[in-house]
Amino acid sequence: MSAYFVTGTDTEIGKTTIACALLYKARSLGLSTAAAKPVASGCTLTEQGLRNDDALALLGECSMPLSYAEVNPVAFAPAIAPHLAAREAGVALTVEALLGPVRHVLARGADFTVVEGAGGWRVPLAGRETLADLAIALDLPVILVVGVRLGCINHAMLSAEAIARDGLRLAGWVANVVDPATSRLEENLQTLAQCLAAPCLGRVPFLVGPTPGSVASYLGLPTVDWQ
Template sequence: MTHAYFVSGTDTEIGKTTIAAGLLHAARRAGLSTAAAKPVASGCRPGADGLRNDDALALLGECSLALRYEEVNPLAFAPAIAPHLAAREAGLELSVARLLEPVRTVLAKGADFTLVEGAGGWRVPLSGAENLSDLAVALDLPVILVVGVRLGCINHAMLSAEAIARDGLRLAGWVANLIDPTVSRLEDNLATLVERLPAPCLGRVPHLIPPSPAAVADCLDMAALLGSL
């Protein structure tokens, strides 16, 4: 049986890729084949082979299937700004239609475990009235929500979960990523998230330096995720 999920977050810079790479690593440990896609990325570095994004490269490094960089990250932009603005500066229009086929190509590879990582939070704009969340809807993928644990995360997590449900998708699970190791009342905050979010907590990842996929995988409960189907 194949498993595929869309990875979103409560905000930008809260460790979506760190958690996604850890999930892929944990899946590989469990003997599953893995694949991933990050359909659009900004903040990419130029190189001999073109623009490359560190997050996309991290995902590619945890894919057991042979994938080309361009398959994982078909749209890469240099400016470290919102993807729709970066695309506009490059003379391109981001749309669900433009992103859908490349992601479906990765999904068609048939890996046991595939992740599609978004950019920023749930309501990242594309063009017109479209958002990146519309891609997840078009793909009809259950969602893994990365909660960046810091002041305000309960509100952000609950609003994200409500938006995911409103869009007709299932929240398969969430991960608490402790991006602020000094956050006050940590245990109380986590208990509130467990009580309020309508999905299992897949793990609590401490503030790791560096946050290697193996170290993150040690903190994750794959049985809680795969058993939730």
């Protein structure tokens, strides 16, 4: 069994796209899969309740029989920072509140599980807590999705430094090209490889209408003992 916390250098940099592709890759290798997105904002009200597109995408790549509520236990309608949405809804968004549901998914024992954060590494929860504190409490290795565009090297290095300072292992990173017009793209990718002391799990070019399968063809899984 192997589980990873997926974070990003920013919001809207393809974190869910990469997480789903990793799950797809794992399933293609015959591994069972599970996922959790502990908190999501920007949800749509349906007959079944609030639903988040990212969480639904993750659920679609799970081979384990999980309900939506198991994958995404805390959902908010406003497309704003989770701690602000929680404050408006009168919900105590604490690490302790999120730990139980995520541990429940991890306890299902899938071969490959991803826990996807929201935004970047230091997204606030309640008080001084952040989503990084959840990853620390879970003691999961981290996969960093780098949204490749102007400024990404600084964001990637700062994120990697924060992850290391928090005592967690950076198991790998993914270069996801979100701006096809990025100047000196190859040089930037080479610099990222030099600056990040972790394996690059893949370089994903800018894709129109990416699917888990199309993105997975550019990715590898972190090297672990699957036995």
